[in-house]
Structure formats: C-alpha cells, structure tokens
Amino acid sequence: MKTIRFTLHAVALSAALLTAVPAPVAFAMTQSEVEEGLTCQCGCGLTVRNCNHTQCGFSIPVREDIAASLTRGESGEEILARYAEEYGEKVLSSPVPEGFNILAWVGPYLSIVLGGLGLAFTIRRWARKKDGGEGSPPTSPPVHDEKSRRRLDSELESMDV
Amino acid sequence: MVFTGNFALNLALITAAYAVLASCYGGLRRRADIVVSGEHAAYATSGLVTIALAVMLHGFLTSDFSIKYVASYSSSTLPVGYKISALWGGMEGSLLFWLFILTSFIALCIWQNRNRNRQLMPYVNATTMSVALFFLILLIFVTPPFKLLPFRPQGGTDLNPLLQNYWMQIHPPSLYLGYVSWTIPFGFAIAALVTGRLDDLWIRTSRRWCLMAWFFLSLGNIFGSRWAYEVLGWGGYWAWDPVENAAIMPWFTGTAYLHSVMIQERKDMLKVWNLSLIIITFSLTIFGTFLTRSGVISSVHSFTESGMGPFFMVFLAMWLLISVSLLIYRLDELRPRHQLDSMLSRESAFLFNNLLLVGLAFATLWGTIFPILSEWVRGVKITVGPPFFNQVNAPLGIGLLLLMGIGPVIAWRRASTKQLIQNFMWPTIVALLAGIVTFFAGVRSLSVVLVFSFSTFVIYTMVVEFHRGAVARATMVGESYGVALLGLVRKNQRRYGGYIVHLGVVLMFIGIAMSSVYQVEQQFTVKKGESFTIDRYTLRYDSIKEAEDSHVARLIAQLTVLDEDGNEISHLSPEKRFYKKPEQPSTEVAYRSTLRDDLYVILGSADKNDTATFQVYVNPLIAWLWIGGIVLVLGTLVAVYPTSAGRARERVVEAAAEKRYKV
Numbered sequence: 001m002k003t004i005r006f007t008l009h010a011v012a013l014s015a016a017l018l019t020a021v022p023a024p025v026a027f028a029m030t031q032s033e034v035e036e037g038l039t040c041q042c043g044c045g046l047t048v049r050n051c052n053h054t055q056c057g058f059s060i061p062v063r064e065d066i067a068a069s070l071t072r073g074e075s076g077e078e079i080l081a082r083y084a085e086e087y088g089e090k091v092l093s094s095p096v097p098e099g100f101n102i103l104a105w106v107g108p109y110l111s112i113v114l115g116g117l118g119l120a121f122t123i124r125r126w127a128r129k130k131d132g133g134e135g136s137p138p139t140s141p142p143v144h145d146e147k148s149r150r151r152l153d154s155e156l157e158s159m160d161v
Numbered sequence: 162m163v164f165t166g167n168f169a170l171n172l173a174l175i176t177a178a179y180a181v182l183a184s185c186y187g188g189l190r191r192r193a194d195i196v197v198s199g200e201h202a203a204y205a206t207s208g209l210v211t212i213a214l215a216v217m218l219h220g221f222l223t224s225d226f227s228i229k230y231v232a233s234y235s236s237s238t239l240p241v242g243y244k245i246s247a248l249w250g251g252m253e254g255s256l257l258f259w260l261f262i263l264t265s266f267i268a269l270c271i272w273q274n275r276n277r278n279r280q281l282m283p284y285v286n287a288t289t290m291s292v293a294l295f296f297l298i299l300l301i302f303v304t305p306p307f308k309l310l311p312f313r314p315q316g317g318t319d320l321n322p323l324l325q326n327y328w329m330q331i332h333p334p335s336l337y338l339g340y341v342s343w344t345i346p347f348g349f350a351i352a353a354l355v356t357g358r359l360d361d362l363w364i365r366t367s368r369r370w371c372l373m374a375w376f377f378l379s380l381g382n383i384f385g386s387r388w389a390y391e392v393l394g395w396g397g398y399w400a401w402d403p404v405e406n407a408a409i410m411p412w413f414t415g416t417a418y419l420h421s422v423m424i425q426e427r428k429d430m431l432k433v434w435n436l437s438l439i440i441i442t443f444s445l446t447i448f449g450t451f452l453t454r455s456g457v458i459s460s461v462h463s464f465t466e467s468g469m470g471p472f473f474m475v476f477l478a479m480w481l482l483i484s485v486s487l488l489i490y491r492l493d494e495l496r497p498r499h500q501l502d503s504m505l506s507r508e509s510a511f512l513f514n515n516l517l518l519v520g521l522a523f524a525t526l527w528g529t530i531f532p533i534l535s536e537w538v539r540g541v542k543i544t545v546g547p548p549f550f551n552q553v554n555a556p557l558g559i560g561l562l563l564l565m566g567i568g569p570v571i572a573w574r575r576a577s578t579k580q581l582i583q584n585f586m587w588p589t590i591v592a593l594l595a596g597i598v599t600f601f602a603g604v605r606s607l608s609v610v611l612v613f614s615f616s617t618f619v620i621y622t623m624v625v626e627f628h629r630g631a632v633a634r635a636t637m638v639g640e641s642y643g644v645a646l647l648g649l650v651r652k653n654q655r656r657y658g659g660y661i662v663h664l665g666v667v668l669m670f671i672g673i674a675m676s677s678v679y680q681v682e683q684q685f686t687v688k689k690g691e692s693f694t695i696d697r698y699t700l701r702y703d704s705i706k707e708a709e710d711s712h713v714a715r716l717i718a719q720l721t722v723l724d725e726d727g728n729e730i731s732h733l734s735p736e737k738r739f740y741k742k743p744e745q746p747s748t749e750v751a752y753r754s755t756l757r758d759d760l761y762v763i764l765g766s767a768d769k770n771d772t773a774t775f776q777v778y779v780n781p782l783i784a785w786l787w788i789g790g791i792v793l794v795l796g797t798l799v800a801v802y803p804t805s806a807g808r809a810r811e812r813v814v815e816a817a818a819e820k821r822y823k824v
Contacts, residue, residue: 032682039544045402047546052395052748055766093546095531100539104531108524108553115516123509126500 029076034066035059037080039093047093163228166216166307173209173264174297176202180290188283188355196283200271203290207264210293214261217254217306221247226317229308230254236319236742238712246330247320252454253306255333259450260296262334262341267293270345270370278366284352285345292344295476303469319742322713328388332381336408339378340446343411345370347443350436354487359432359494364422369801375419376797378412383790394748394763396682396778398786401550406529407449410522414442417518420511427573428508430497433488434515440484445522447477452529503575510568517561524553551677559611562670565663566592566618569626588625592618604679612674616667623660630657650799658800665793672786676759681779689771692723696779698760699723700733705767714739715749718764718773722753735764735775759783 029037035049041058044051048066051059062083069079083091095101180202187195217230221244226232234247234254249255267289274282300306323329346367353363385408386398399405418438424431451473488495501508528545535543570584596614604610627646635645650657685693685700692701703719715736722731736749752761758781765774 036548039546046395046400047548050395050397050400050547052393052763055746088542090542090544093544094549094552095535095543095545100535101543104528104535104545104549105553107527108520108557111523112516112520112557115520116513119512119516120504123501123504123512127503129500 031063031067031070034070034076034079035063037076037093038062038083038091041087041091162216162219162225163307163309166213167305169209169212169216170297170301170307173206173213174294174301176205176209177290177294177297180206181287181294184283184287184290188287193279196279196286199283199286199290200275203264203271203286203293204268206290206293207268210257210261210264210297213306214248214257217257218245218248221245224317226315227309227313229310230306232310232314232317234317234320236317236712238316238742239320239325240712242327242330243320243325246324246333249333249337250320250324253300253304255337256296256300256304256454257306258334259337259341260293260300262337263289263296263344264293266341266345270348274366278362280356280358281349281352281363281366284355285348288348288351289344295472299469299472303472316742319740321743322738322740322745322747323392325740326388326392328384328391332384332388335377335384336381339374339376339381340411340449342370342374342377343415343439343443343446346374346439350439351484351487354436354484354491357491357494359491361426361429364425364435368422371415371419371422372797372801375412375415376794376801378408378415379790379793379797382408382412383787383793387787391750394750396680396761396763396776396780401525401528401547403529404449404453406525406550407445407452410525411442411445411449413518413522413525414438414445417515417522418442420518421515424508424511428497428499428501430499430501432495432497433492436488436495438515438519440481440488441519441522444477444481445526447473447480451477505571505576505581507568507571507573510564510571514561514564514568517557517564521554521557521561524557525550528553555608558670559608559615562612562615562619562667565666566615566622569660569663570622588618588621591621606674606678609674609678612670616671619663619667623664626660627657651804654802654804655800658796658798658802661796661799662793663796665789665791665796668785668789668792670789672783672789675782676780676786679781682777684765684774684776686772686774689773693775693777695760695777696758697725698779699725699727700760700762700775700777702773702775705771705773712741714741716764716767718767718775720751720762720775722760731760733760733762735762737764737767754784756784757782 032049036047038048040046040048040051040053040056040062042051042053042056044053044056046052048059048062053059066079070076074082080092084096089096095104097105180199183195183199183202187193187197187199217228219225220228220231221235222241224231224235224237224244226235230251230253231247234250235244239247247254249258267286270289271282271286274285278285346363349363349367349370353359385405389400390398415438418435421431421438422435425435451470454469454473501512503509528549531545532543535541566588570588572580572584576584592614595617596610599610599613604613627649630649631642631646634640634649635642638645638648640648681696683695685695687693687702689702689704692699694700699722701721701723703721705716705718708715708717715738717734717736720733720735721729722733724730731753733751733753735751738747738749739745740747748763750761750763752759758779761778761780763776765776767773
C-alpha cells in the first residue's frame with residue numbers, strides 16, 4: 001500500500017515538473033517579451049532586447065519593427081514565426097518546444113525527476129532495512145533505548161562540523 | 162629572451178614527462194628515491210614555467226613587439242596595469258598563465274606533503290603533472306606563445322577595449338585559480354583509487370584545496386558578473402553565454418561536493434558519489450577550457466578558433482576512462498558501512514541538495530550543448546539562450562533556496578514529528594508572513610514571492626542557530642553574549658562560516674530575483690536642457706564634452722539626477738569611447754547605486770544638434786547581489802581561516818587514521 005502511495009506521489013511530482021515545459025502562450029506578448037524571444041544576429045550573443053551595440057544593424061531595426069507590428073495588431077507569436085521563417089530557427093532565443101526540441105526542455109527535468117525517484121527509493125529502502133520493515137531480515141534489538149538515542153542525537157548535533 | 166622562454170617550455174615538457182613516469186614507476190615499485198626524483202622534476206617544471214611566464218611578462222612591459230603575442234594584445238600607450246593583464250588577454254598567454262598557476266599549485270602541494278601522505282603522493286604527482294604535461298604539449302605544438310614576427314612593428318594592435326577594465330585584471334586570474342585548484346583534489350581522488358586508501362584521508366588532505374577552488378571560482382564568477390554589468394552595458398550581469406556556463410557548471414558540482422562530503426566524514430558513506438563529484442568537477446573545468454578555446458560554440462568571451470579542440474577531447478576522454486575504470490575496479494571496497502536512517506533527516510536534505518545542484522549543472526550543460534546536438538541530429542542550427550536557462554534553472558534554484566533553510570533545522574539521522582513541529586513551526590510561519598507581506602507590497606511574480614518567503618525562512622533559521630548557540634555558550638562559560646557569539650564561530654568555523662556563506666547566497670538570490678523580474682528599461686532621445694522620467698527618477702541632460710588622450714577619445718554626457726520631489730541627488734556621466742588601436746567604439750556606463758535600486762545610464766549617441774539618446778535602466782535591489790557576494794567571500798574566509806586549535810585537531814585525526822590504516 002505504501003509503495004502504491006509512494007509511486008502515486010512520484011508520478012504526481014513528475015507530472016508537476018513536466019508541466020514546467022512551456023505551453024503555448026495564451027496571453028498577448030509584450031514588446032520586451034518578443035525582443036527577448038529573438039537572438040541578435042550581430043554576433044553579440046545577446047537577445048535583441050539586450051544587444052548593447054548602439055549602432056547595431058540588426059537589433060535596432062528589429063526593435064522598431066516589433067513595435068510597429070504590435071501596434072498593427074500582429075501577435076508576438078506571429079512576429080517570432082515571421083523572423084524564424086526569414087532567418088531560420090537560430091534567430092529564436094530558445095528552442096520551440098516541438099519535435100526533437102522537446103528534448104531540450106524535458107531533458108533536465110526528466111533527469112532530475114528520475115534522479116529524485118532513484119534517491120527517494122534508495123533512502124526508503126535503507127530506512128526500511130534499519131527499521132526491520134517489510135522484506136528485510138529480522139534485526140537484533142536496538143542497542144540504545146530512547147533516552148540514549150536522544151542523547152546520541154544531541155551529542156551528534158553539538159559535534160556538528 | 163624569446164629563446165629563453167622557448168627553451169624553458171621545452172625543458173619543462175621533458176621534466177613534466179619525467180615527473181609523470183617517475184611518480185608512476187616509483188609508486189608501483191615502492192621506490193621512495195624515484196618518487197622523490199619525480200617530485201623534484203615537478204619543482205623543476207614549476208620553475209621553468211615561471212621563467213617562461215617571466216619572459217612573456219618582460220615582453221609586455223618592454224613592449225617587445227617582435228613577439229607576435231605581445232604585438233597582438235598590447236601597445237606602447239597601454240597603461241602598465243593593462244600590459245600585465247594583457248598576459249591573459251589571448252589564447253597563448255592565458256594557457257601559459259594557467260600552466261603557471263597549475264605547476265605552482267602542484268609544487269606547493271608536494272611541499273606541503275613532503276613528510277606525510279607518502280603513499281598517495283606519487284599518484285597525486287603523476288595525475289596533476291599529467292595535466293601540466295597536456296598544457297605544455299598544447300603550448301609547444303599547437304599554440305606556441307613565443308612566435309616571432311618577421312619584422313618588428315612600431316606599435317602593437319592593443320588590448321581589446323572591453324578588456325581594459327579593472328574587473329578584467331582580477332576576474333580571469335580568480336577564475337583560473339578556481340579552475341586549476343580543482344586539479345589537486347582530483348589528484349588525491351585518483352591516488353586514493355589507485356592505492357586503495359579509500360578512507361577519508363584524501364578528503365581531509367584536499368579539503369582546503371577544495372574550499373580554495375570553490376572560493377576562487379565563486380570570486381571569478383562574481384567578478385565576471387560585475388565586469389559584464391559595468392562594461393558590456395546592457396543593464397544585466399549574466400547572459401548564460403556558453404563561456405559563462407562553463408564557469409558556473411563546476412561551481413554547481415563543487416558546491417554539491419562540499420555538502421555531500423560532510424556525510425562521508427560523519428557516516429562513512431557516499432564514497433562513490435563524492436569521488437564521482439570530484440571527477441565530474443575536474444572534467445567540467447577541462448570541458449570549460451575546451452569550450453572557450455575550441456571554437457565549437459560561438460561566444461562573445463571565447464578566444465580565437467584554434468585546432469586544439471580534438472586535443473582537449475582526447476585528454477578529457479582519457480581521464481574520464483581512467484577515472485571510471487578505477488571507480489568500477491574499487492566499487493566493492495567503496496560500499497558504504499552505514500546507511501541513512503530516514504527520509505526525514507539532514508542527510509536526506511543534503512542528498513536532495515546534491516540532486517538539485519547536479520541537476521542545475523546538467524541543465525546548464527544540456528542547454529549549452531543542445532545546439533550541437535540539434536545540428537548533428539536535424540542539421541538545423543538553433544540557439545539556446547537566456548530565456549531557456551532562466552526558465553529551466555529558476556525553479557531548481559528556488560528549490561535549492563528552500564533546502565538551504567531546511568538543512569540546518571532538520572535533525573541528523575531521523576527527525577521525529579515532534580522535532581519537526583518544534584523546529585519548523587516558527588520558521589514556516591515567519592516565511593508565510595514574509596510571502597504575504599511581499600504580495601501585499603505589490604509583488605505579483607510567484608518566483609519573487611517564493612524567493613522572499615524562502616529567504617526569510619533561511620535567515621530566520623540562521624539567526625536562531627547563532628542566537629541559541631551564543632546563549633548556550635554564554636550560560637555555560639559565563640561570557641557576555643557578544644564574546645560568546647564570537648567564541649561560537651571560532652570554535653566551529655566550518656559550520657558557522659558555512660551559515661554566513663548561505664546568508665550571502667540568500668542576499669544574492671534576492672538581488673537576482675528582483676532585478677530580473679522588475680527591471681525597468683526605456684530609451685530617451687532628448688535635447689540639451691530637457692528632462693525625462695523613469696520610475697522614481699527624473700534625469701536632466703545638461704551638457705556634452707569631449708576629451709582625448711593618445712589612447713582614447715571620449716564623448717562624455719553630463720546628467721543631473723532629481724528625486725520625486727525635484728531635489729538634485731546625483732550627477733551621472735555616461736561616456737562613449739573611441740579607442741584608437743584597435744579602432745573600436747565602446748560605452749562606459751554610469752550608474753547611481755543604492756540599496757533600493759540602481760539607476761543605470763548608457764549614452765547611445767550624441768550629435769552636434771545637442772540631441773542625445775540614452776538607454777536607461779532601473780534595477781531594483783541589485784546592490785544586494787554584490788553585497789551577497791561580499792558576505793559569501795567573508796563566510797568562506799571564516800570557514801577556511803586556519804587556527805592553531807584547528808591544525809592540532811587535524812594532526813590528531815590524521816595520526817589516528819594513519820595508525821588505524823597501518824594496523
């Protein structure tokens with residue numbers, strides 16, 4: 001029963017973490033969000049919003065175009081898609097969560113979820129062994145009574161390094 | 162002089178190779194005389210590399226432009242301070258500087274251990290000198306630093322203007338010190354695996370090296386962020402550039418090691434994990450050097466593309482293969498003698514802290530190399546930039562912040578329900594209140610509310626820890642509260658130094674969260690005498706003036722800053738600079754920093770019609786990022802500061818371990 005409950009918790013945790021993968025944006029993107037979504041092509045390595053070249057041939061006209069496009073009623077997603085079509089995917093500052101690119105978003109969370117599950121299972125197995133829980137061989141009676149145990153804990157605490 | 166430099170490097174190649182071979186042979190055959198000769202060869206290598214570095218430095222200080230490297234990164238008008246820092250401004254010089262630090266550290270390590278750890282030292286020497294040998298091979302066969310030009314030019318090309326900044330004089334050396342220091346613990350880890358001395362001797366011996374590596378890596382990253390903030394002029398300090406990622410990844414895994422090693426010391430477990438963390442951290446330092454110098458990933462920080470990428474890959478693969486093979490070979494002996502008692506324990510909190518730190522390192526690595534994977538698999542170039550890293554790493558960082566609060570409060574071994582309620586009730590209540598206050602103060606970003614709430618949790622638990630300890634000590638010893646507090650820290654520097662480091666990290670989190678989410682930015686084009694308003698500041702454009710010397714021409718705007726009541730509070734002078742060699746424009750930002758926010762101004766352009774364009778940012782609470790950095794540094798110093806009592810305790814523990822091992 002405990003195992004089932006633990007597994008359910010683990011699945012819920014995994015699901016919660018995986019929802020961190022960006023979903024399609026449902027609200028209107030602001031000017032700075034669209035600028036942040038594009039990588040400057042001048043070689044500065046920054047986003048269009050952050051490019052620090054005062055006479056940059058890419059970021060300055062793109063910022064103006066974004067402002068004008070948003071005023072015209074074009075959505076942020078449409079602007080990003082237009083630039084991706086013109087310059088290729090490399091102009092987008094983060095991978096579009098589609099196809100192979102999903103791996104980019106899921107990879108880190110998946111590894112942490114799997115690592116976390118592995119860690120949790122290991123600690124639980126160790127703890128059960130110590131407690132003489134289900135599946136573990138019978139253990140000898142505890143050496144320390146509760147009073148000694150509390151004393152040991154308190155001494156360990158004071159020795160804390 | 163150039164002949165001397167080349168000769169010294171070539172001779173160093175021979176002595177380094179001898180040091181590796183003699184140490185291995187002497188160690189395996191138990192020939193103390195050969196081991197010592199290997200150590201002498203390492204000393205000689207260090208001396209020879211120092212001579213080569215001195216030759217290069219002499220070249221810079223005397224403007225010897227017949228040396229191609231000096232001509233490429235210096236000029237006769239370059240100030241002396243920058244002539245010295247130009248040493249690490251390019252590929253060859255930076256590798257030479259790196260090698261100098263490495264061989265100096267190896268020599269220091271051998272000297273420290275001349276009368277102890279004799280069983281480990283041959284393999285420590287062989288491992289660390291193999292790294293030195295690798296860098297010597299690069300310097301002699303791939304990118305020789307002492308190449309001569311066919312003619313002697315009148316003046317050099319000069320140092321990149323972006324590097325002509327005092328942060329650049331201290332940022333790369335700090336980073337290199339951090340990177341290179343990890344080689345020594347790695348050497349001890351390999352020596353422990355080879356000799357089978359798998360107790361915590363290697364950990365205790367390399368502890369100070371680890372802390373030093375972590376300290377300098379922290380400093381390097383903080384200085385680099387400060388440089389980006391002051392020089393790059395985009396209102397931020399961290400852009401998740403591949404080279405920045407290369408510097409932060411070993412910091413994450415190194416931090417994980419510093420925490421998990423405590424469990425090995427206390428409970429004699431996690432040996433495989435700790436060895437793996439050291440191997441990973443060392444590998445990431447080499448990988449970072451590879452990223453910066455191979456040209457495989459484009460970055461604003463990287464050096465010129467070179468043919469050294471395959472060399473790095475082979476070297477890295479070789480050491481990973483050796484390390485993993487040794488780990489597998491010793492796996493049975495590395496099995497833990499103890500196991501964890503409960504999920505609800507400080508040990509578990511440490512392990513989950515490790516999971517998140519290694520997760521952060523992996524997420525950063527994954528994002529850094531994903532463009533290469535995409536090109537291999539799909540043939541499509543993509544960019545993985547700041548939005549990706551912010552989105553992926555922010556939740557992990559916030560989780561880590563929470564664990565930083567839980568760790569010190571939860572009991573070792575097993576926390577009972579009563580203890581949990583007792584220890585967590587008040588911190589949780591205070592943290593919830595902080596979250597509510599933050600929300601009602603107008604903060605609507607969930608991540609910022611969480612950061613404030615968890616930060617309060619951490620600070621509250623830390624203050625209580627200090628207070629309880631001081632009260633207990635004052636009662637027992639009869640000291641005043643202040644003296645007891647100092648005595649408490651002095652008696653257990655590592656623990657309380659660690660808490661101070663945590664406090665620094667908390668302050669940095671607050672600065673990062675607020676300045677990232679609530680940064681205000683606007684561009685203004687105004688005429689002389691006109692004013693503009695951003696956030697709580699009004700700025701008046703007063704004048705523009707020109708200044709010029711032999712090195713640089715400057716256009717300096719004068720701005721007066723007024724507060725909400727119209728009172729003058731400051732004057733700012735952002736500049737545009739035009740460096741003459743190489744001909745390159747640059748911006749010099751001006752900022753007014755307070756504990757509440759930074760007003761940050763960049764001069765975009767100015768024309769003869771008295772019109773100027775300014776890019777202006779208001780970065781809330783950003784000063785706390787730098788204050789947190791200072792606190793972190795102070796905390797580390799408290800943790801590592803050597804005391805006679807500490808040294809005596811170490812000697813007793815070492816002697817006991819040595820005796821136990823011999824029996």
